[in-house]
Amino acid sequence: MGSVMKKIGLIGYLLLIVLGCFPLRAKAVSQTDSLADVFVRLQSAAAKTRSIASDFVQEKQLAIFSETLKSKGRFFYRQPDQLRWELLTPVASGFVLNGQQGQRWNSLSRETRSFAIATDPMMGIVARQLLAWARVDMTWLQKRYRIELLDTQPIRLKLLPRDQGEAGFIEQLQILFAADRSHVVEVEMFEKGGDKTRLRFTNVRINQPLTEETFKAPEF
Amino acid sequence: MKLFASCYRFFAPRRGWLLLVLPGLGLLSGWQLVNLQMEENISALLPDGHSQVARDFQLLQQAPFARKLVINLRAEKTVSTAQLLAATDRLRDALPPDLFVDALSGPGEQAGARLLNQLGSYLPLLLDTDDLAKLEKKLTPQAVDHQLQIALTQLMQPQGVALKQKIRRDPLNLELLALQKLRYLNPVPDVRLEQGHFLSRDRRNSLILADTPIAITDSQGSKQLLEAFAQARQQLPRGITAELVSGHVYTLANATIIQQDISRLLIASGIGILLLFVVFLRSWRALFVYLLPLFSFAVALLVVAGSYTRVSGITVGFGAVLLGITIDFGLHVYFTLRKEAASRELILQAVSRPVIFGALTSLVAFAVLLGSELPGQRQLALFAMAGILAAVLMALFFLPHFIGHCELNSQNIRRGFKRHIYDRMPLLRKAVLFVWLLVVVLAVTQVPRLSINGNLRQLSYQSESLHQNEMDLSQAWGNMRGRALIFVQGENLQSALQRNEQVWRVLKAEKLPGLVSLAPLFPAQKTQQQRLEKWQKFWSQRQESVKSLLTTRGQHYGFTTGAFDPFWKQVTNPPETFGLAELKQLGLGDLLDNLLLVEKEGYQLISLLPDRPELMADLQRKLAEIPGVVLVSQARFGQQLGAEIEADFKRFILLAAGAVFLLVILLFRRPASVLLAILPVVTGLLVMFGGMAWLGLDLNLFNVVASILIIGLGVDYGIFMVCHTQQQEDMDSSRAILVSGLTTLVGFGALVLARHPALHSIGLTVLLGISAAVPTAVLVIPALVPKRL
Structure with a gap:
């Protein structure tokens, strides 16, 4: 179960993150719109995206923690393959990715480590997932998840893992979009066993100029 | 020797019966050849005894990559890693699974996780x-x-x-x-592993590993394997190439080059022999002399096929060439009978003495090879001995009936009364002796420089492209195939694992880079407890x-x-505690197969380590106390094989030389005659060794046989010439030796034209040896002692 679960967990989690960040500037979806129409509009909007900048709040309700783990952070994406995922509180940590190479850091241990997605399978999966969502590769996502349209006012999608291994790990993902559908406001991941993670995205800026410094790791 | 005269008298009115025997023999041999189970591989040339070299060679065949097919895919810079990996999977899937068993392009993503x-x-x-x-x-x-x-x-x-x-x-x-x-x-x-695939450090090479049921030494199977690979490779996209690196590629390349060489050599030898026929023999009856090797080959084949269940193709091929020397006996009988006008029985009686002793010396020389570590050499010895025996019997019993009578033409009569050229030109005698002495001295000065090379690879043909593929593989993936190996044997898995742990403790203390061993991950049950x-x-x-x-x-x-x-x-x-089954469940099956062998005698574990001479000597000492442990160094194997060849070589040369010397003493009894008789062989060997050293060539496995051949032939020339000088009858030995020497040169010496290193090496050594032995017999012996009239 282990490896598959790891990947599945990552996929789900990344799904949460990126869905919350990529722009949704599609026109209002009517009740009669099919899921395929929604996807086409999402992909069409994503095609115009050159960069994404967003803040987020993460709440983790995990059985192994006595209290809900609350954290705040930032997410950045720039075409074609640059990413920054960063927690600001309670522990400054995160990673940047520039093509095939990246760096991750942890302010507690005051460590910065380089990695290559080719030799670090876990970061490879993270990068693949993040980029797939940032580019809105619906073909790829539909292969991995059965997607249901839960609600249209506002839009709420339910993603169910197709892979048996993944399904044994993650029960479902729910994605809630803003009323004007311009961006994701909330992502919830329900794990088998009752653990739950909620991400709320705020202050989403599309195609805002991003400096090179954005994609560099901090120095300790 | 009167026996031959009596036999001649008995068969003279019944020669028709003899004519029936020979075709019968040919048919029997032909039938045997059709039904013969021929081994078309090089295993006959490798030691099969209980020596360290023999054992090491067997063990080296068990090395992880010695048994595998390795396919190296290389991408140009314009090709992405994803494209390379996709092409790798497509090629893997296109390989026929019956020839490329369990083709693997990596451990897979799931297995690793x-x-x-x-x-x-x-x-x-x-x-x-x-x-x-x-x-x-x-x-x-x-x-x-x-x-x-x-x-x-x-x-x-x-x-x-x-x-x-x-x-x-x-x-x-x-x-x-x-x-x-x-x-x-x-x-x-x-x-490095990427997306479950093997990828090189520069990310431009990927790898496919596979097993195959085709033996590395099977040239026909290798051809089939390589054709299937070439077919599968065609679908690779532009910018990606794939090369198969395995022993099969060498087997096929060698088989192909040998076939090409043989075609070329047959033409060259054929033309040479035809020229000799036209220049020296010019009689249709001489054709019987040329048939002699054919019949001796037939007899040799029957004897070897009756003695061994499987006969090496190399024995038959090389033996066929080797038996070309049996023409010598026929030539001596032919020239004597055609030259001397006296009673045929008497002439036969006279010529039979040197012919029989010549044959005996060759028989003895080849007999020493029966003690060889190499099965091919033993088969070859039997083949050569049977052929020589058959040839000498046919030369003395059959041939005299079919080569006609003396041609007493005016030219022969004139030649018979003519004084020897040395008597007419005394300066020439001195010049010949001076040149001979000079050549011998030069050769003697060079001989100490001769070295022995046991590297088997240098005896096989390796084209530029094969060499390049090996280099590319090594550059992309590191030294996969050149590391030293430690084999740990145990009657059962647990005893093998315990010994492997002992070995590991020794290796770990050395702090060596690039160690490969199962011991850290697979301890014995007792250790686990x-x-x-x-x-x-x-x-x-x-x-x-x-x-x-x-x-x-x-x-x-x-x-x-x-x-x-x-x-x-x-x-x-x-x-x-865990065992094999649990490790396989973890996805370690392929790696286990590389390092753990299950055999009839028990279990064998393999460790890999850097192959450095000083390390090998040190480890050999440290591992000596652990039972069932064998350290095999690929570099040391070459040295050991070289040492074994050297020891074999000295043993065979000394034995052959000693036995031949005794026979010559038995024949001539006078020290002066004995020394004269061995003069061609000594000169031939000195020039052969000295010439090789001068040309910067090493002595190899094949030169052992070539040296025996030089001993056998060289001493024959000496015996004939000394007999010629001692006997009243004119046996025309100079001409017989010249023609037989030239025949050997066009048969054997033509091998120098071969592209295959082993054939070329044989050709060169024989060329050097015979080209010195013949002039010594024909020119130097008469210069030292004139014919008794």
Whole structure:
């Protein structure tokens, strides 16, 4: 179960993150719109995206923690393959990715480590997932998840893992979009066993100029 | 010798019967050849005895990559890694599974992750004393706090979802100690894994490994294999190339080049023999002389086929060429009978003495090869002896009936009364002796420089492209095939594993880079039990304090008191001992197959290490006390084979020379005659060795046979010439020796034109030896002692 679960967990989690960040500037979806129409509009909007900048709040309700783990952070994406995922509180940590190479850091241990997605399978999966969502590769996502349209006012999608291994790990993902559908406001991941993670995205800026410094790791 | 005269008289009126015997023999041999089970491989040239070289050679065949087909795919810079990996999978799938069994382009993504997740559960069974010391350092308050910080950070990161269970099971990252042992299982030095594929460090090469049922020495099977590979390779996209590197490629290249060489040599030899016929013989009756090797070949084949169930193709091929020398007996009989006008019985009686002794010396020379370590040499010895025996009998019993009578033409009569050229030109005699002495002295000065080379690879044909493929493979993946090996034998798996652990302790102390061994990851059951006890003792002394520490510091970071229950469950309930089945379930099956061999005699474990001469000598000493352990160095194997060839060579040469010398003493009894008789052979060998040294060539496996040939032929020339000088009858020996020497040169010496290094080497040595022995016999012996009239 282990490896598959790891990947599945990552996929789900990344799904949460990126869905919350990529722009949704599609026109209002009517009740009669099919899921395929929604996807086409999402992909069409994503095609115009050159960069994404967003803040987020993460709440983790995990059985192994006595209290809900609350954290705040930032997410950045720039075409074609640059990413920054960063927690600001309670522990400054995160990673940047520039093509095939990246760096991750942890302010507690005051460590910065380089990695290559080719030799670090876990970061490879993270990068693949993040980029797939940032580019809105619906073909790829539909292969991995059965997607249901839960609600249209506002839009709420339910993603169910197709892979048996993944399904044994993650029960479902729910994605809630803003009323004007311009961006994701909330992502919830329900794990088998009752653990739950909620991400709320705020202050989403599309195609805002991003400096090179954005994609560099901090120095300790 | 009167026997031959009597036989001649008996068969003279009944020669028709003799004519029936020969075609009958030919038919029988032809039928035998059709039904013969021929081994078309080089195994006959490799030691099969109980020597260290023989054993090492057998063991080297068991090396991980000696048994594998290795396909190296190379991408140009314009091709992405993803395209290379996709093309690798397509090629892998296109390879016919009956020839490329279990083709593998990598361990796969799932297999690697399963291993990483589950190996840790065997942690208590894998930790040795050094590891427990490292574990101790991970239990200090600072270390525990540090690991919990990392765990907390990881859980909040995207990858935290996947790591949650692992963190609960192993919050202090102790499993790393088990995972680190995986590095000793990697037989490809510079490999990295990407998307479940083998990828080179520069990310431009990928790898496919496969097994095959085709034996490396099977040239027909190799052809089929390479054709299938070429077919599958056609679908590769532009910018990606693939090369197969395995022994099969060499087998086919060698078989092909030998076939091409043989075609060319047959034409060259055929033209040469035709020219000799036109210049020296010019009679249709001489054709019987040329048929002699054919019939001796037929007899030799019948004898060898009757003695061995499988006959080496090399024995038959090389033996056929070797039996070309049997023409000598026929030539001597032919020239004597055609020259001398006296009674045919008397002439036959006279010529039979040198012919029989000549044959005896050759028989004795080849007989010493019966003691060889190489099965091919033993077969060849029997083949040559049977052929020589048949040839000499046919030369003395059959041939005199079919070569007609003396041609007493005016030219012969005139020649008979003519004084020898040395009598007419005394200066020429001195000039010949001076040149001979000069050549001998020069050769003697060169002989000490001659070295012996046991490198088998240098005896096989290797084209530029094959060499380049090997270089590319080594550059991309490191030294996959050139490492030293340690074989550990055990009657059962447990005894083999225990010995392997002893070997590992020696290797570990050496701190060698690039070690490959199963010992760190697969301890014997007894060791696992001992480690389990140590694990329990270790934790019984620390469990309370570490638990308290982990709880306190965990609470500080927000973890519940039960967050690490899975960890404590594993500490207090360690796993049962594991075996082969469990390791295979972890996805280690392929790696196990590389390093663990199940044989009739028991189990064999292989370790790989750097192949350095000084290290080998040191390890040999240190490993000597462990039973069932054999250290095989590929570099040392060449040296050992060289030493064995040298020892064989000296033994064979001394034995052959000694036996031949005794025969010559028996024949001539006078020291002067004996020394004269051995003059051609001594000169031939000196020029052969000296010439090779001067040309910068090493002595190899094939030169042993060539040297025996020089001894056999050289002494024949000496015997004939000394007999010629002593007997009243004119046996026309000079002409016979000249023609037989030239025949040998066009038959054997033509091999110098071959592109295959082994054939070329034989050709060159024979060319050097015979081209010195013939002039010594024909020119030097008469110069030293004139014919008695």
